[in-house]
Amino acid sequence: MEFDYNITLYFALINNKKGYTHMTNREILETFLNYDMSSAGEIFDKFMTLDNARYYEYDDYPDCVYVPGTRKDRVLLAAHADTVFCFRGRHKIIHEGDIYRSGEYDEGIGADDRAGCAILWALRDTGHSLLVTNGEEIDCIGANDIKDFHRELFDELNSHQYVLEFDRRGAKDYKFYDIPVTREFRQFIESNTGYVNPENFSSTDIRVLCEKICGANLSVGYYYEHTGAEHLKFSEWQNTLNTARKLLEQEQKRFPVRN
Numbered sequence: 001m002e003f004d005y006n007i008t009l010y011f012a013l014i015n016n017k018k019g020y021t022h023m024t025n026r027e028i029l030e031t032f033l034n035y036d037m038s039s040a041g042e043i044f045d046k047f048m049t050l051d052n053a054r055y056y057e058y059d060d061y062p063d064c065v066y067v068p069g070t071r072k073d074r075v076l077l078a079a080h081a082d083t084v085f086c087f088r089g090r091h092k093i094i095h096e097g098d099i100y101r102s103g104e105y106d107e108g109i110g111a112d113d114r115a116g117c118a119i120l121w122a123l124r125d126t127g128h129s130l131l132v133t134n135g136e137e138i139d140c141i142g143a144n145d146i147k148d149f150h151r152e153l154f155d156e157l158n159s160h161q162y163v164l165e166f167d168r169r170g171a172k173d174y175k176f177y178d179i180p181v182t183r184e185f186r187q188f189i190e191s192n193t194g195y196v197n198p199e200n201f202s203s204t205d206i207r208v209l210c211e212k213i214c215g216a217n218l219s220v221g222y223y224y225e226h227t228g229a230e231h232l233k234f235s236e237w238q239n240t241l242n243t244a245r246k247l248l249e250q251e252q253k254r255f256p257v258r259n
Helices: 005-017 025-033 041-047 111-122 141-149 151-157 183-193 234-248
Strands: 054-058 061-067 076-080 093-096 099-102 129-133 163-168 215-219 231-233
Touching (some): 025 099, 025 234, 041 111, 061 141, 111 129, 111 234
Parallel strands (some): 076 129, 163 215
Antiparallel strands (some): 054 061, 061 129
């Protein structure tokens, strides 16, 4: 089934004007998948509507939006707003059962990592911090700018208990790459998610950001990222969302990296 996002967004706007701000998880995901894939701008604008949101740039490059959490034991939740696709405007997405896929021959749906951004939005009420970066697909430009040019923010990020990033393909993977995480942190992630660590090749923003604290990247249900065959399984995306929400409701312990 092909759905008309313009109609969906029209009624969402009308509902917001009437004071109806609740959206279902599916509506949140569909909204984020519909944003312009060629720029992080619409995603950043969305998160900048949240209380206390901060925007950072360096040399006119938009690096990130950071929304500090309110909990004393806050965790940092991260995703990236950029995609590898250059399609401007509203791209065609087809919804068939559990699957979202592209209606364009040579463009995906930007689920890497708009699916992660949608999870952050769905978790914005948990009291944990949100970080949406730009340039992850180009050698983690935004994350490196945070580390090199926004040191006060970088230190604040590393004051969290640990980091959960939502930018991994598949259903039940977690990855920590070459971050020197502790055995206790790995056991914590595995026991609370049931996810497995398949291998530690490739890269994402937590490799840059996690200087003092442990971090893990969780699957968000997309497949064949960076290709026209990219698709997302809604049930797997929602499972990670529900798993993360349950984990984040607990009292959170700090997990520093190994010395």
